[in-house]
Amino acid sequence: MKLFKRTFVSFSYLIIPLFIVGSAIIYFTFGYVIYEEADEYLTYEMERLMEYHREHQDLPDFHRVAEIIAGQKVEKPFFRDTLILEPSDNEMVPHRELAFSIHHKGEDFKIVLRHLIPGKDDLLEGTLLIAAGVMLLMVAVLVLMVSYLSGRIWKPFYQTVRLLSGYRISQPPPVFPETDIEEFSSLNQTVTGLLTKMNGDYQRTRDFNANASHELQTHLALIRANAEQLLNQSPGDPSFSENLRNIQNATIKLSGVQKSLLLLSRIGNLEFCNAVDLDLLDYLTASLDLFREALELRGIRLTTRVETCPLRMDPGLAEILVNNLVKNAVKHNVKGGFIEVTLNCRELVIANSGLPYDGDPSGLMDRFVKGTYGNMGIGLAIVKQICDLHQMEISYSIAEKTDHALKILFPRE
Amino acid sequence: MYKGPIMKILVIEDHPGLLSAIVEALEAEKFLCERAADFGTAEEKIHLYRYDLIIVDINLPGGSGLEIIREVKRLGGETGIIVVSARDALDNKIEGLELGADDYVTKPFDMAELVARVKALVRRRNFGGQSVVTQGDFSIDTQSREVTAAGRKIDLTRSEYDILLFLFSNAGRVISRESLAEHIWGDHMDLADSFDFIYSHIKNLRKKITTAGATDPIRAVYGIGYKYEISRES
Numbered sequence: 001m002k003l004f005k006r007t008f009v010s011f012s013y014l015i016i017p018l019f020i021v022g023s024a025i026i027y028f029t030f031g032y033v034i035y036e037e038a039d040e041y042l043t044y045e046m047e048r049l050m051e052y053h054r055e056h057q058d059l060p061d062f063h064r065v066a067e068i069i070a071g072q073k074v075e076k077p078f079f080r081d082t083l084i085l086e087p088s089d090n091e092m093v094p095h096r097e098l099a100f101s102i103h104h105k106g107e108d109f110k111i112v113l114r115h116l117i118p119g120k121d122d123l124l125e126g127t128l129l130i131a132a133g134v135m136l137l138m139v140a141v142l143v144l145m146v147s148y149l150s151g152r153i154w155k156p157f158y159q160t161v162r163l164l165s166g167y168r169i170s171q172p173p174p175v176f177p178e179t180d181i182e183e184f185s186s187l188n189q190t191v192t193g194l195l196t197k198m199n200g201d202y203q204r205t206r207d208f209n210a211n212a213s214h215e216l217q218t219h220l221a222l223i224r225a226n227a228e229q230l231l232n233q234s235p236g237d238p239s240f241s242e243n244l245r246n247i248q249n250a251t252i253k254l255s256g257v258q259k260s261l262l263l264l265s266r267i268g269n270l271e272f273c274n275a276v277d278l279d280l281l282d283y284l285t286a287s288l289d290l291f292r293e294a295l296e297l298r299g300i301r302l303t304t305r306v307e308t309c310p311l312r313m314d315p316g317l318a319e320i321l322v323n324n325l326v327k328n329a330v331k332h333n334v335k336g337g338f339i340e341v342t343l344n345c346r347e348l349v350i351a352n353s354g355l356p357y358d359g360d361p362s363g364l365m366d367r368f369v370k371g372t373y374g375n376m377g378i379g380l381a382i383v384k385q386i387c388d389l390h391q392m393e394i395s396y397s398i399a400e401k402t403d404h405a406l407k408i409l410f411p412r413e
Numbered sequence: 414m415y416k417g418p419i420m421k422i423l424v425i426e427d428h429p430g431l432l433s434a435i436v437e438a439l440e441a442e443k444f445l446c447e448r449a450a451d452f453g454t455a456e457e458k459i460h461l462y463r464y465d466l467i468i469v470d471i472n473l474p475g476g477s478g479l480e481i482i483r484e485v486k487r488l489g490g491e492t493g494i495i496v497v498s499a500r501d502a503l504d505n506k507i508e509g510l511e512l513g514a515d516d517y518v519t520k521p522f523d524m525a526e527l528v529a530r531v532k533a534l535v536r537r538r539n540f541g542g543q544s545v546v547t548q549g550d551f552s553i554d555t556q557s558r559e560v561t562a563a564g565r566k567i568d569l570t571r572s573e574y575d576i577l578l579f580l581f582s583n584a585g586r587v588i589s590r591e592s593l594a595e596h597i598w599g600d601h602m603d604l605a606d607s608f609d610f611i612y613s614h615i616k617n618l619r620k621k622i623t624t625a626g627a628t629d630p631i632r633a634v635y636g637i638g639y640k641y642e643i644s645r646e647s
Binding site: 210213214215216217218219220221222223224225226228229231232238241242244245248249251252255290293294297 | 427428430431434435437438472499519520521522523524525571572586587589591592595598607609610613634635636637
């Protein structure tokens with residue numbers, strides 16, 4: 001949820017109790033004020049009438065007051081509420097009454113004054129209208145304020161977010177724009193610190209990989225070249241030749257393992273981020289072609305059910321992914337076995353016959369890391385790393401002990 | 414053995430041992446070699462002399478081999494370039510070839526592999542129309558991939574042809590089965606039975622050669638691999 005939207009949602013939770021409490025306050029305040037005003041008016045009227053009586057010794061006219069009752073004395077003027085039927089509306093209407101008495105020509109007269117006050121429904125209606133008006137005004141002000149705030153005050157924050165989302169680890173950390181808001185400035189500093197550290201680690205890993213690779217492979221090349229030279233000068237002694245071949249083999253194996261480890265490290269270091277739109281089918285076709293000879297020689301039956309599979313990934317990684325999977329299926333196959341390849345836009349499944357396996361297939365997933373089972377570990381570890389990087393789900397299953405299947409689910413767009 | 418005009422090759426490699434090994438292997442094939450062990454020397458040499466071919470390592474003290482390639486290309490001429498690098502980083506490989514390198518070898522490589530690549534490049538660069546190489550009874554047209562033995566054309570599969578050409582290019586040298594497997598299938602085939610594949614390919618190859626009436630030049634070297642015997646009359 002956007003900051004903007006969240007502010008409004010939070011505010012709308014607040015606005016309902018605010019409306020209720022506000023309405024109650026307005027209602028009671030108005031009620032109180034109306035009584036006060038009515039009482040005040042009636043008191044003034046009473047005083048005026050009494051003054052009039054004192055000066056003219058005359059009672060007010062009947063039509064000027066509500067009631068004049070002769071022979072009743074009111075000790076002390078009092079107020080009370082009453083409902084009077086209003087004939088025109090045929091409705092009971094609330095009134096405020098003030099009763100007092102005047103001594104006129106030796107007789108007491110009770111005089112009642114009345115003043116119309118608004119009914120509870122009228123009061124409520126007014127209250128709600130006012131409250132709604134105020135709330136509306138508040139929402140309007142808030143909208144203006146929040147838009148202004150997110151536009152202006154939050155600007156550095158959004159700039160930071162934009163720079164970060166466009167950041168690639170291989171680039172130097174971006175320069176965040178200056179801001180005088182302390183929190184954002186501290187955020188930018190922290191992020192810059194983290195990115196600098198990350199970028200440094202990335203570069204160091206990259207350099208280490210390159211250097212380790214260069215040094216190792218150069219010396220391996222030298223060992224291999226010398227062994228080769230000796231082979232050609234070999235006196236024909238089988239044990240001598242055997243030793244040289246062992247040396248040569250060891251360098252080839254070592255170099256292969258080192259390359260695989262390096263590749264793992266480089267994929268982990270996110271050095272392959274040249275993602276393009278590609279069709280995995282092209283890579284699969286090329287890969288199957290590459291191993292066709294091996295399949296023929298081992299008498300492995302290949303069946304394919306393939307469709308185009310558009311993906312967005314690094315072409316080098318796509319090639320490695322497919323090659324390693326196909327190679328795995330060929331390598332751990334048996335003479336006269338089978339390979340079934342299924343590819344569509346949702347999944348890639350490579351099923352193959354293999355040696356019987358009694359254990360738990362999830363145990364094979366663990367071997368990805370350890371690689372105790374020949375070279376299988378490292379090749380599939382690379383596959384797994386590539387899958388993880390592209391949010392693909394990989395699973396391994398075994399049916400009837402000899403039918404192995406590796407399944408990769410592509411992420412849904 | 415390479416026969417033809419003398420080829421001048423500049424080998425740029427910072428490791429002295431490997432540099433010597435490369436130079437020795439190429440000189441054994443009668444190529445004329447010069448050495449450069451660092452960026453400065455290499456840069457100087459490419460400005461002073463003309464080479465038919467340059468073998469350059471990417472990681473060099475004082476600069477990058479990619480820079481050398483750029484410079485050679487800028488100077489113009491027909492110099493062929495083979496990049497040697499320990500970084501088989503996919504990006505580096507592409508960068509080297511994009512800059513105009515002709516081929517790419519990753520460390521560690523067999524000298525047989527390097528020699529075969531050098532010869533292939535020399536053929537592509539210098540012989541133009543004459544893409545046919547001859548050795549004894551055999552002549553191989555590397556452009557049309559046609560093999561003629563004792564005057565008769567032999568039909569070979571892709572792998573059989575590759576094996577024959579590789580052995581042919583390294584005539585007189587012992588080629589281990591590992592080198593052969595690596596040459597033909599690259600990194601993709603560290604399969605346990607790849608030697609069986611090579612064995613059956615060689616068997617088929619021999620059958621085709623003898624059926625054509627030529628003498629089989631491939632000799633098995635016990636426990637190691639194979640060797641293309643140089644026929645005496647050549």
